[in-house]
Amino acid sequence: NNGRVDLSHGAGGRAMGQLIEGIFHKAFDNEWLRAGNDQSAFTVAAGRMVMTTDGYVVSPLFFPGGNIGTLAVHGTINDIAMAGAVPLYLSASFIIEEGFPLADLERIAESMGAASREAGVPIITGDTKVVERGKADGVFISTAGVGMVPAGLDLRSDAARPGDAVIVSGSIGDHGVTVMSKRENLEFDTDIVSDSAALHGLVATMVEASGQHIRLMRDPTRGGIAATLNEIAHQSKLGFHIDEEAIPLKPEVAAACEFLGLDPLNVANEGKLVVVVAPEGVEAVLAAMRAHPLGEEAALIGHAVADDHCFVQMATSFGGGRIVDWLSGEQLPRIC
Amino acid sequence: NNGRVDLSHGAGGRAMGQLIEGIFHKAFDNEWLRAGNDQSAFTVAAGRMVMTTDGYVVSPLFFPGGNIGTLAVHGTINDIAMAGAVPLYLSASFIIEEGFPLADLERIAESMGAASREAGVPIITGDTKVVERGKADGVFISTAGVGMVPAGLDLRSDAARPGDAVIVSGSIGDHGVTVMSKRENLEFDTDIVSDSAALHGLVATMVEASGQHIRLMRDPTRGGIAATLNEIAHQSKLGFHIDEEAIPLKPEVAAACEFLGLDPLNVANEGKLVVVVAPEGVEAVLAAMRAHPLGEEAALIGHAVADDHCFVQMATSFGGGRIVDWLSGEQLPRIC
Ligand SMILES: Nc1ncnc2c1ncn2[C@@H]1O[C@H](COP(=O)(O)OP(=O)(O)OP(=O)(O)O)[C@@H](O)[C@H]1O
Ligand SMILES: Nc1ncnc2c1ncn2[C@@H]1O[C@H](COP(=O)(O)OP(=O)(O)OP(=O)(O)O)[C@@H](O)[C@H]1O
Ligand SMILES: [Mg+2]
Ligand SMILES: [Mg+2]
Ligand SMILES: [Mg+2]
Ligand SMILES: [Mg+2]
């Protein structure tokens, strides 16, 4: 097969078994996959669990700071973590284009295995499909995940209240700009790198520090923090006032955004979170975040306000103000 | 947008929100999706859970007896059920090609919602990505699912023992032949229809009747019962003797297989199961199966035997014998 995936790798026969064994099981290596059942089993204590899924279609597949596989592991862990939950297990479904280099597939699988081991969240079940050349774009990955919510914690999208603080865990736009730059083959002076990371460790310290004051969390992925804040505003039926100067933004990302004609507020992040905190919890949550490597640059960027229009308003660096809308017509596809 | 999906539907902005709301949430309609979080929460009792995932790339998307969406719901429910587990919740990740008709997407989503309601297994979380025209093939769907294993039950792929009976729940090859016929634009005299169905109800009656004697179950999807029996043989380190005459096969499916040059043993099923049962349980399991609409034609097709070569041997209708291997070189792609 010339070192490439062919259709027999998805047909349920011997070739598929060898591909799964030789690449995926080897890379993800754990007792659940070795058991070789149609599903994997694990023991849970009574309580509240969460489940989430995301598909990944990022183009290009490899970019500074990660690849489609690490993104798939981190992204699903993060959507679990945004409930304050402890991520437990992942599944991974691969849709592969005929002709895709086995070496690239192996590289992706190996880095997924490494990311999952680093996070302590094993990939316990998977699936492999192959489609004809020209019917996909290299490889697409869908991951799902489950986690356990600590007793007493119940974060909800409608829980924000006027007066609550909005904190972002670090600089915005790094991931989206990295992928766009790589895609457009741009060379910037400095090296911008994706922020792709698993946030459950950071979240655990925040919950430990002041779980009862955390209203809700979101990872500002597609649509950036603009979309995230607008979503929360509508779900909690209030507005936000944010301060442009308070939002962490790397100068090189700002420059790249300007060059690419992007608003950093709309650009995807893959290792950042937005947390809405009751006033009493702000100090403790900020301190806990700043003490964690992934929250060192955490910043209070604004507050929730009563607003029937659910507007997100921003005081700009130039002393003016503007409404921050979510992306409507413009397109920033295949960023994740 | 001319009634078609465009790239903005996957970009995280307002268009995506409207697509999710207007098509998916409407079709799947449940309290979890309405909560609008990055993940969905549910309460579990202490015990053993299972998780599984499958991607669906079937071509054509619509076929007699179902479509890619109903297949995705049934298939993931079935992989949970094969552990003897009660399926609880599903996730669904959609990868959509730019230009895909919204009406087709809605039709798929509506029938997934119906299938999930009929099975009593809600789709509680999802994801939507859009790729450029020519970078996918209409729509791909990956579902994951979780379920709870009844206390005391522990089915494992290495649990078969020489002397165990092999039972199949009904006629083989219906799904694969239906999809192939539709794809090749063949018109047969009779209407062959996919067997796509959710098997957890059938499984529940089997477990109730004689759970302690069930060694393991598998749904013979890609690769057909040939692949399934070979897999079990290798995992349980034994062989099988099966009897061709005992295997339920519709005459029209047999005819279509002959025309298409397929061995029905290699053809995918999407609403059938293979169960290995200890001798003491055969009568009770068979009776329970035959009393269920999806097991009316259940048949004892053979036995496990001690065999270091792990061969699956079949007594043919002509009085001869042959080794049933799994598909190796041949290709039957995009059947599910
Ligand atoms: N990409 C992958 N990564 C990890 N494990 C995988 C992957 N693909 C398949 N597996 C594992 O290999 C085994 C066989 O998978 P397979 O998809 O054949 O089972 P199935 O879902 O029952 O069949 P089908 O997909 O035809 O319905 C399962 O244990 C599955 O978890
Ligand atoms: N196809 C779908 N079917 C059902 N629900 C969906 C679908 N797509 C998205 N959703 C739901 O819509 C909400 C928003 O999904 P979205 O994918 O934007 O969240 P996210 O995963 O946090 O973001 P991202 O995918 O950019 O990482 C979630 O509640 C999700 O479960
Ligand atoms: Mg996500
Ligand atoms: Mg599978
Ligand atoms: Mg999210
Ligand atoms: Mg399956």
Ligand SMILES: [Mg+2]
């Ligand atoms: Mg998502």
Ligand SMILES: [Mg+2]
């Ligand atoms: Mg299966």
